[in-house]
Structures are given as structure tokens and as C-alpha cells.
Amino acid sequence: MKEIEIDLEAEKNEILKRYRALLRACKSTLQKGDKRMIRKAFDMALESHKDMRRKSGEPYIYHPIAVAQIAAEEIGLGTTSIVCALLHDVVEDTNMTLDEIEMEFGKKVAKIIDGLTKISGVFDTNSSLQAENFRKMLLTLADDVRVILIKLADRLHNMRTMEFMPRDKQLKLSSETVYLYAPLAHRLGLYAIKSELEDLSMKYMERETYQFIKKKLNEKKAERERFIRDFIEPVNKALQAQEIHADVFGRPKSIHSIWNKMKKKSIPFEEVYDLFAIRIILDSAPDQEKADCWKAYSIVTDQYRPNPDRLRDWISSPKANGYESLHTTVMGPRGQWVEVQIRTKRMNEIAEKGFAAHWKYKESSTDSGLDQWVQKVRDMLKNPDTNALDFIDDFKMNLFSDEIFIFTPKGALIQLPLNATALDFAFEIHTDVGASCIGAKVNHKLVPLSYKLQNGDQVEIITSGKQTPKEDWLNFVVTAKAKAKIKSALKEEKRKIAEDGKEILERKMKSLKITYNSENLHKLSYFFKLQSTQDLFYNIAKGVIDMKDLKEYQAFEKNVENKPQDKIEQEQVQNLIRNLKSKDSDMLLIGEDMQKIDYKLANCCNPIPGDDVFGFVTVSDGIKIHRTNCPNAAKLMANYGYRIVKARWTNQQELAFLTGLRITGIDEVGLINKLTTVISTDFKVNIRSITVDSDNGIFEGSIMVYVNDTNHLENLIKKIKLIKGVTGVNRFDSVIEKAS
Numbered sequence: 001m002k003e004i005e006i007d008l009e010a011e012k013n014e015i016l017k018r019y020r021a022l023l024r025a026c027k028s029t030l031q032k033g034d035k036r037m038i039r040k041a042f043d044m045a046l047e048s049h050k051d052m053r054r055k056s057g058e059p060y061i062y063h064p065i066a067v068a069q070i071a072a073e074e075i076g077l078g079t080t081s082i083v084c085a086l087l088h089d090v091v092e093d094t095n096m097t098l099d100e101i102e103m104e105f106g107k108k109v110a111k112i113i114d115g116l117t118k119i120s121g122v123f124d125t126n127s128s129l130q131a132e133n134f135r136k137m138l139l140t141l142a143d144d145v146r147v148i149l150i151k152l153a154d155r156l157h158n159m160r161t162m163e164f165m166p167r168d169k170q171l172k173l174s175s176e177t178v179y180l181y182a183p184l185a186h187r188l189g190l191y192a193i194k195s196e197l198e199d200l201s202m203k204y205m206e207r208e209t210y211q212f213i214k215k216k217l218n219e220k221k222a223e224r225e226r227f228i229r230d231f232i233e234p235v236n237k238a239l240q241a242q243e244i245h246a247d248v249f250g251r252p253k254s255i256h257s258i259w260n261k262m263k264k265k266s267i268p269f270e271e272v273y274d275l276f277a278i279r280i281i282l283d284s285a286p287d288q289e290k291a292d293c294w295k296a297y298s299i300v301t302d303q304y305r306p307n308p309d310r311l312r313d314w315i316s317s318p319k320a321n322g323y324e325s326l327h328t329t330v331m332g333p334r335g336q337w338v339e340v341q342i343r344t345k346r347m348n349e350i351a352e353k354g355f356a357a358h359w360k361y362k363e364s365s366t367d368s369g370l371d372q373w374v375q376k377v378r379d380m381l382k383n384p385d386t387n388a389l390d391f392i393d394d395f396k397m398n399l400f401s402d403e404i405f406i407f408t409p410k411g412a413l414i415q416l417p418l419n420a421t422a423l424d425f426a427f428e429i430h431t432d433v434g435a436s437c438i439g440a441k442v443n444h445k446l447v448p449l450s451y452k453l454q455n456g457d458q459v460e461i462i463t464s465g466k467q468t469p470k471e472d473w474l475n476f477v478v479t480a481k482a483k484a485k486i487k488s489a490l491k492e493e494k495r496k497i498a499e500d501g502k503e504i505l506e507r508k509m510k511s512l513k514i515t516y517n518s519e520n521l522h523k524l525s526y527f528f529k530l531q532s533t534q535d536l537f538y539n540i541a542k543g544v545i546d547m548k549d550l551k552e553y554q555a556f557e558k559n560v561e562n563k564p565q566d567k568i569e570q571e572q573v574q575n576l577i578r579n580l581k582s583k584d585s586d587m588l589l590i591g592e593d594m595q596k597i598d599y600k601l602a603n604c605c606n607p608i609p610g611d612d613v614f615g616f617v618t619v620s621d622g623i624k625i626h627r628t629n630c631p632n633a634a635k636l637m638a639n640y641g642y643r644i645v646k647a648r649w650t651n652q653q654e655l656a657f658l659t660g661l662r663i664t665g666i667d668e669v670g671l672i673n674k675l676t677t678v679i680s681t682d683f684k685v686n687i688r689s690i691t692v693d694s695d696n697g698i699f700e701g702s703i704m705v706y707v708n709d710t711n712h713l714e715n716l717i718k719k720i721k722l723i724k725g726v727t728g729v730n731r732f733d734s735v736i737e738k739a740s
Contacts, residue, residue, distance in 0.1 A: 610710025
């Protein structure tokens with residue numbers, strides 16, 4: 001391979017140019033001595049990373065400078081954050097220690113950098129290193145939100161420069177981003193960053209769809225701009241006539257949000273009308289903001305007829321992440337709906353820069369939703385015994401974008417996520433109220449604990465001293481606080497039962513002449529396929545495991561004692577391989593060296609040859625193959641990146657794979673007959689099942705068919721679309737399954 005010549009002088013000039021651009025970006029926040037501190041951090045980072053290069057071949061220092069630039073320019077952070085951004089990788093990648101950083105820059109900087117440094121060391125296989133790192137980062141969030149903001153800047157730059165990374169790394173990072181970091185950016189009010197992270201993730205996870213929508217948007221760009229000009233003109237004139245100073249412009253929607261709309265409504269790109277939103281940003285005095293926004297709303301609705309169901313007032317009740325705006329959807333001049341967002345300059349800065357801007361204006365907003373949310377995260381982190389993966393699932397639930405407002409009997413307002421139940425409300429008031437809750441009165445009517453609350457409900461909780469938390473409560477609560485408290489109460493209950501089981505087991509083992517020691521307890525747990533000795537004690541106390549089972553274990557142990565250890569392990573591996581043998585085992589190449597390894601196809605997304613796929617090493621079921629756009633993919637890759645293996649199809653044999661098609665249309669006589677003829681006769685495809693529903697002339701059907709690969713499926717879809725009366729055909733995935 002030809003050596004790439006590096007012009008060190010040109011690189012040195014480029015580094016200085018980028019450093020000067022960074023200083024210009026943070027000029028507005030610089031105070032006395034700040035410039036010197038930034039220079040010191042820059043010099044330290046430059047020295048630490050001097051021999052390192054990125055995958056693209058560029059000097060590594062470009063990355064910390066870019067992260068600092070994003071923190072300053074796009075998030076609006078100050079000097080401390082810029083110093084931390086410049087140094088965010090030095091402890092992890094070089095010999096520099098946290099103590100040295102603390103000596104040079106103080107405790108605060110050292111603490112933030114510690115929060116940004118990944119955990120190293122050995123973890124048990126049930127845990128996930130990614131999940132532990134994420135939890136560690138959030139622990140520092142409880143003290144200093146800048147950790148997350150710098151992490152988001154770091155992630156954004158990595159996503160922007162990911163084209164040189166191997167495909168599996170791209171998928172892992174994209175999944176983690178869309179699963180955790182994009183929702184986190186949304187929760188902190190960083191809408192621009194959230195949209196870009198989602199778009200960049202989609203660029204790597206669903207490449208074809210991303211490029212298709214991007215191309216379509218570019219094709220219609222001139223037409224769209226003309227429409228926006230025609231729409232804005234009368235609004236601008238009316239605002240000027242009333243002497244309201246405002247910027248009015250059109251803003252395109254993100255590719256990811258357009259794709260979501262296409263999926264949600266099962267419509268093609270051509271039928272997505274709101275490809276952009278009109279934004280009106282008012283120059284308003286603080287005491288006039290609300291009145292001016294409603295004035296602008298009145299001007300817009302004088303020009304265009306509004307949709308009465310689509311008015312969103314986040315000025316009277318801001319979102320929990322501090323977002324304030326007035327949204328309405330109006331009928332445009334060419335008979336299509338257009339979303340209009342009205343806000344002031346202050347509100348716009350909070351919408352663009354989220355938490356950083358929210359702090360700038362903090363004096364004006366008392367105890368905002370953002371502060372309450374950080375408090376909730378702190379409460380979650382106080383629970384010491386949660387598994388990191390459970391914690392992430394619960395935390396993700398708390399990243400809801402939609403909130404509902406519920407009133408207490410005395411009229412106090414409590415914010416809860418969408419779909420929250422009466423029991424969530426009870427735990428929100430106090431842990432003891434939740435634990436002893438037996439029912440609730442919603443708007444003076446008696447309802448069960450699982451009742452889903454609606455915006456504006458007034459709720460009174462009914463408690464009883466005899467009530468204790470139940471296992472099935474976990475099935476319907478949605479807030480992380482309620483989940484954590486119920487789990488910890490159940491754990492305590494389980495611990496008490498396990499204590500009794502421990503004594504029973506000791507007696508039983510004595511009577512069977514089995515020594516009661518930790519080695520035998522672990523062997524017993526393994527034999528009964530239990531996670532821990534506590535589960536063993538619990539099952540003994542509950543009578544799930546009895547004397548007969550213990551005798552079986554004793555017989556098994558005697559048999560094992562006569563075999564060498566490596567033979568046992570070999571047998572276990574052979575059994576696993578035997579269980580996984582299937583007729584289609586040579587259809588896929590798996591792993592770094594692309595070998596033929598046995599696998600199973602995941603039920604959650606039914607991959608077929610031609611799909612973009614990856615392998616996931618399960619605990620008990622060997623390797624399972626998922627599509628990269630499977631509903632579970634983001635979660636699996638974000639939490640268990642180390643268990644992901646590469647996979648790609650080979651075209652060795654014609655096999656049939658099951659997939660589902662959802663067909664919609666106008667119910668005509670003989671439509672089902674035409675469908676089955678096209679599928680079975682013309683295409684020689686076997687149908688496994690067909691369900692049809694017809695309602696007032698509208699036809700909806702789901703058909704499970706066997707196809708060879710994606711080309712076969714696409715041709716079948718094209719053929720079905722040609723049938724008179726059919727308006728839409730979509731492939732669908734089956735149920736979502738849990739990671740095993």
C-alpha cells in the first residue's frame with residue numbers, strides 16, 4: 001500500500017486556523033483570564049495527542065477542537081466546558097491522569113472529565129459495558145449537566161465524521177445514538193442537535209431510504225421555496241402593518257421525521273405534505289411576549305384557516321425541557337396543511353440551545369421542568385442496586401417528549417409522561433402514597449390503579465395501610481420513579497422470603513449429606529438455571545424446588561465427577577451447535593472473517609436474503625440474525641454492542657423465507673381472488689395465512705407469504721400494486737421480542 005505523504009507544516013497551520021475559529025466562537029462568553037486557560041488546555045491536548053491520528057488519517061487534535069467548537073457555537077457553553085471539551089479524551093487515550101488535570105485546572109474540570117471518561121476493567125457477562133458507562137456519565141449529570149452537553153457535542157462530531165469507520169462500528173454507534181443520545185438531546189431541549197443525530201444515524205442504519213428521501217427533497221427544493229415565498233408574503237405585510245417586528249421563514253423538516261411520518265401513516269413520500277414548517281420569530285419585550293405571540297397567531301389565522309384540533313400552546317404551559325412556542329396548522333394557498341410555529345427570540349434561543357440558554361434566562365423562570373427532570377434523574381440514581389441495563393431502560397422511559405398536566409385535589413400542577421397511570425401519579429406525590437395506593441378518584445369518579453390519565457385530569461389517591469406493592473404493577477406504570485420504587489419493594493419482599501429458603505435448604509442438604517458451602521450453592525444455581533443463589537433460596541422457600549429435584553442434582557453431580565472438566569465444556573459446546581443446526585446454515589456468512597456459522601432468524605423482524613443484517617450472540621439461543629432496521633436493533637446494539645457480529649447473505653440456494661405484507665385498497669368485487677391469483681399462480685409464492693377486514697368499502701388485509709429474497713419480494717409488491725383497487729402495499733415486521 002502506498003504511503004500517504006503528510007505535509008506537517010500545512011497541518012500545523014490548519015490546527016492553528018481551527019484553534020482561532022474556536023476562540024472566535026466563544027468570544028461572547030470570554031472573561032478575564034479565560035483565553036489563557038483555553039490556550040493551556042489546547043496546548044495540553046495538542047501535546048497529549050501529538051502522535052495520534054483519526055481513522056481518516058487526520059491529526060487527532062482536530063476532534064477535540066471540533067467538539068469544543070460545537071459546545072461553544074451550537075450549544076452556547078462557556079469557558080469551563082470548552083476546556084473540558086478540549087481535554088475530554090486525554091485521560092482515556094494518553095498517560096495523563098485526573099490528578100494532573102485537577103492540579104492544572106481545578107476540581108470542577110477534573111470531575112467533568114471523569115464523567116466523560118469510559119470505565120475500564122472487567123465486567124461480568126450479564127452486565128453491559130456501554131450501559132455502565134452511560135450510567136457513570138449520568139451520575140455526573142446529577143452534579144453538572146455540562147457532562148452530558150459535552151458528550152452530545154462529542155457524539156455529534158463522531159457521527160459527522162463516521163464514513164471512515166468499519167460498517168459494524170457505524171451500526172453500533174448509530175444505534176446507540178438513536179436509542180439514547182438523540183432522546184437525551186431532545187429532553188435537554190437541543191432540537192437542532194437531536195434532529196441531526198437522528199438523520200446521521202439513519203444515514204448509516206437505513207442507507208437506501210435516507211438517500212431516497214434526500215434525493216426527493218432536493219428535486220422539489222425550488223418548488224418548495226416558491227411555495228414558502230407565496231405563503232409568507234401576506235403574513236409579513238400584515239405583521240408590518242401592525243408594527244410587529246418579526247423574522248418569518250420556512251424550515252425543512254428532518255429526513256428522519258419525514259421517514260417516521262411515512263412509516264406511521266404507511267404513505268409514500270409524495271403524500272407527506274408537511275415537509276417544512278413556517279417559523280415566526282418575534283422581537284418582543286419580556287413582559288409582552290405572550291400577548292405578541294397571540295397577536296401573531298391572530299394575524300396568521302386571518303390569512304389562512306386553522307385546523308382547530310392542531311393548536312399547541314406551549315407558552316402557557318411550557319414543555320418539561322423548557323420549550324415554549326405556539327404551534328398551529330393552517331390550510332395553505334394550494335390546499336395543503338402547513339405547520340406554523342410562533343415564538344420570541346428568547347424562546348427560540350431556548351429551543352435551539354436548550355439547557356445552556358435555559359440557565360441564561362433562569363431568573364425569569366422559577367423551578368422549571370428541566371430542573372425537575374434533573375431532580376428525577378438524581379432520584380433514580382439514588383437507587384444503588386439497579387442493574388445498569390434496567391436503569392437505562394427506565395431512564396429511556398423518562399426521555400418522553402410528550403407530557404400531560406395533572407391537577408391534585410388542591411389544584412397543584414404535576415407533570416407526567418404521556419400514558420401515565422393513576423399509580424404513577426401516586427408515586428409522583430410520595431413513595432409511601434404509591435406503595436399503599438388501592439385506587440383513585442379521577443374527576444370525582446372512582447378508577448382502578450391502571451387507569452391512564454388524560455391531560456387536565458384532577459386526581460385524588462385512595463390509600464390503605466394493608467396494601468403492599470405487587471409484581472403486576474410493573475406492567476402498567478410508566479415513570480422511572482414508580483418502576484424503581486416498586487422493584488426495590490419487591491426485592492425487599494423477595495429477600496425476606498429467600499432468608500427462610502436459606503434455612504430450609506441448609507436442612508435439606510444436610511439430610512442428603514451434601515456439604516453446605518458457596519461452591520455447592522453456585523453449582524446448584526447453575527444446575528437449576530438460576531441467576532443467583534438468592535433465586536435458589538427463593539425457589540426453595542416457594543416450593544418450586546423440592547427434595548426430588550435435589551436428589552436429581554445429586555445424581556447428576558456423581559456422573560459429572562467421573563468426567564474431566566474440558567470434556568464437559570466440549571459436550572456443552574457440541575450440544576449448542578447440534579441444537580442450532582438448520583437446513584439453511586450456509587446461507588449467511590458471519591463474523592470478521594465471514595465464516596459459515598449456524599444461526600437462527602429472529603422472529604421480531606423476519607430477515608430475508610438481501611436485507612441488511614447483523615448477528616446477535618444470545619445467552620441461550622446461539623446467534624440470532626436481525627435486520628439492521630429491526631424494531632429491536634437500536635436497543636440491542638446500544639446495550640450489547642460487544643455481542644454484535646457482522647453478517648451478510650450468500651446466494652447459494654433457493655430457500656423460502658416467511659415475511660408479511662399489509663395491503664390496503666378499495667373493496668371491489670373479486671379483489672381477494674385477484675390478489676391470491678397474482679401471489680400464488682403468477683408468482684408461484686406460497687401463502688401461509690391471510691386475514692382480511694373490510695369496512696364501508698375500505699379493504700385492509702395482512703398476508704404472510706414465503707419469498708426467496710428482497711428482489712423477489714420487491715417484484716411481488718410491484719405486481720400487487722398494479723391490481724385495480726389496491727392503494728398501498730407495505731412489508732411489516734412481526735412482534736417485538738426481548739433480548740435474550
